[in-house]
Amino acid sequence: MADEDDDVIIRIKVDGGPMRGGMLDQMMREHGVRVVSRSSAKEERGWEAAVEAAAAITTLGVEGGRPAIKAAMALFRKRFPKAKVEAEDDEGTPVGYL
Secondary structure (H helix, E strand, O other), X not given: OOOOOOEEEEEEEEEOOHHHHHHHHHHHHHOOOEEEEXXXXXXXXXXXXXHHHHOOEEEEEEEEEHHHHHHHHHHHHXXXXXXXXXXXXXXXXXXXXX
């Protein structure tokens, strides 16, 4: 079993558009977690595009120690308690400790 301090790679999906994804990105970086990838819905102009983007999913790929990832996720969940977040490891297995 991996040590708690070993770096892990996690893929995190955040429902709620680029703003929430951006907040999680910032929180991860503030906790020393490296954000290795980030993707979200294409930004377009117009009311319909804004509604669609607000419901879009942002996916972050992060790498770091479990304690730092957990701390950033705890802060994010405190700020956005109703946000739907899914996390999985680099093999696609759901991560239950977040």
